[in-house]
Amino acid sequence: MLNDTQLLEAAQRFSTPLYVYDAAELDAALAGVRAAFTDTRIFYAMKANPNLSLLRRFRSAGVGFECVSAGELARAVKAGASGEHILVNGPAKSDEEYAEGGRLGATFIVDRGEEVALLPPSSRALVRVNPALSVSTHDHLATGAGSSKFGVPLSEVAAVVEALKAAGHTARGLHVHIGSAIRDAGDFAAAFAKLSELRPSVGELEVLDVGGGWSLDADLHGIAGQARQAAEVFGAQLWAEPGRYLVAGAGVLLSTVVGSKQTGRDFVLLDAGMTELIRPMLYGAVQPIRALWQGDQTKPYDLAGPACESGDVLAHDVPLPTPQRGGVLALLEAGAYGAAMSSNYLSRPRPAEVLWDGSWQVIRQREGPEAIWAAEL
Ligand SMILES: Cc1ncc(COP(=O)(O)O)c(C=O)c1O
The missing domain is CATH 2.40.37.10 (Lyase, Ornithine Decarboxylase; Chain A, domain 1)
Structure with missing residues (x-):
């Protein structure tokens, strides 16, 4: 400090x-995430702070980016990321965002079934799950409630995964992000438990992306342990998208x-x-x-x-x-x-x-x- x-x-x-900003603190935060989330691919949610100097610093440390707009996609590219390091997310993606994500070969996070038909041909995608949970944060920061605009209801997830495959896309796995500035590791445990219930209907997966949302004083090792357990249920590789925690x-x-x-x-x-x-x-x-x-x-x-x-x-x-x-x-x-x-x-x-x-x-x-x-x- x-x-x-x-x-x-x-x-x-x-x-x-x-x-x-203190560069040493940025590096320490990333080291802290990596110490807890071992064997996890980290995609920085650049909405938290999209300054190009910070993005370049993270990219050169091997971090990818979660992007929610054409502008953020452009920043990811400018910071040196290629498609493998980019996630295209958002509840209302524009035609431009689909096209650019497709051109880059990024992985899309599908937020509703309708998107299956909107993705560029042969896209790679995760399905964002709405776990229908209320969590311990401000209402405007909660994204996992059943009434929120985010994600696919649990009961429809398997059908969206099947629809992706039927349309010639690669359904890489599932995604969940329940909100921001969440302190209680129990909230994450509850979300991961809901996801695990989907194992019989969706089968094995390549990726489980557990989003971000960790407050600075959250028990990262506890959250990571629960995430790892959920990933094991699916035989999946773990991905995470911290924003706040890193910066x-x-x-x-x-x-x-x-x-x-x-x-x-x-x-x-x-x-x-x-x-x-x-x-x-x-x-x-x-x-x-x-x-x-x-x-x-x-x-x-x-x-x-x-x-x-x-x-x-x-x-x-x-x-x-x-x-x-x-x-x-x-x-x-x-x-x-x-x-x-x-x-x-x-x-x-x-x-x-x-x-x-x-x-x-x-x-x-x-x-x-x-x-x-x-x-x-
Ligand atoms: C899908 C997704 N992933 C990651 C994040 C980052 O959240 P945080 O900055 O709380 O870690 C957000 C924030 O809104 C998000 O919507």
């Missing part, structure tokens, strides 16, 4: 709002204090908000926070961003030393779904991103106004 001196140096040198802990969002204000609440006003980090507003996400200034007194503050939106509050009741204009605040565990979800709302430039790898590397420049309106006429 980068220390306060390094973070302050980055804020001073590159200005804020700024995403800072969240390596990233910090640095923001500068613009001022403070007292209404019914005590606010610290920041130069970063929902346009730089929307997770607190979207999912009620709680980021660990560190103030990089000293102060005599500590009391709880709400952290408000600069957007003209009442919901633009990054955290509530955070104990902080007396705020100082110009003080720098570090929002930790921000490497996943932070920069990736940043937006140009209010014509705000998306923040710069820098990587510490023994020296600072700018891996995304801060946008200027021209970049924001470049596609407009």
Whole structure:
């Protein structure tokens, strides 16, 4: 983890709002995944953070990519991946995505039976199973519930596998992903148990892809052990698609204090908000926070961003030393779904991103106004 001196140096040198990543933490996260998920092919879910420098780093370490858009497919190729290293996923793939996935020879993740007829000829595919489970995470992060838009109901999976074969595709196996930021290993065990029930109807498989969804403090060895057992039921090779786990802990969002204000609440006003980090507003996400200034007194503050939106509050009741204009605040565990979800709302430039790898590397420049309106006429 980068220390306060390094973070302050980055804020001073590159200005804020700024995403800072620690290369050693990225490498450690991947090593942690590999230590738990032995004999498993890892496909990084690049939606968590699609920065090309991070993708190239993962690719050169042998990691493939799970992609959910034509843009992500293009990034995978740009980062050096070929079809064998690419999964094409998504509940509503476009014609362009089918064509590009087919051209690359990627493996498709089929999300509904109708897709069998939409795949390019002789495609390789996994069938995404909807295990109809409620899991311990925010509603918007749960994808395995029976009422969610994802996956094929258990009762229809065998028929979709058969339909793939009948249409001349290769049905490589099954896929499941029950949601994101899941702490409870029991949720994964329940999903894998549901999948295992399909063994009599689908037979042996080449691949069992258990998705991602692990929170940073999840019991990875426990989850991997359960996944391995499920794979053995099918005689299958194990694949996994971590997103958050690989990048969240390596990233910090640095923001500068613009001022403070007292209404019914005590606010610290920041130069970063929902346009730089929307997770607190979207999912009620709680980021660990560190103030990089000293102060005599500590009391709880709400952290408000600069957007003209009442919901633009990054955290509530955070104990902080007396705020100082110009003080720098570090929002930790921000490497996943932070920069990736940043937006140009209010014509705000998306923040710069820098990587510490023994020296600072700018891996995304801060946008200027021209970049924001470049596609407009
Ligand atoms: C199919 C699939 N795989 C993997 C992931 C990555 O999830 P996480 O970042 O929680 O590991 C997602 C996230 O939405 C997903 O939809």
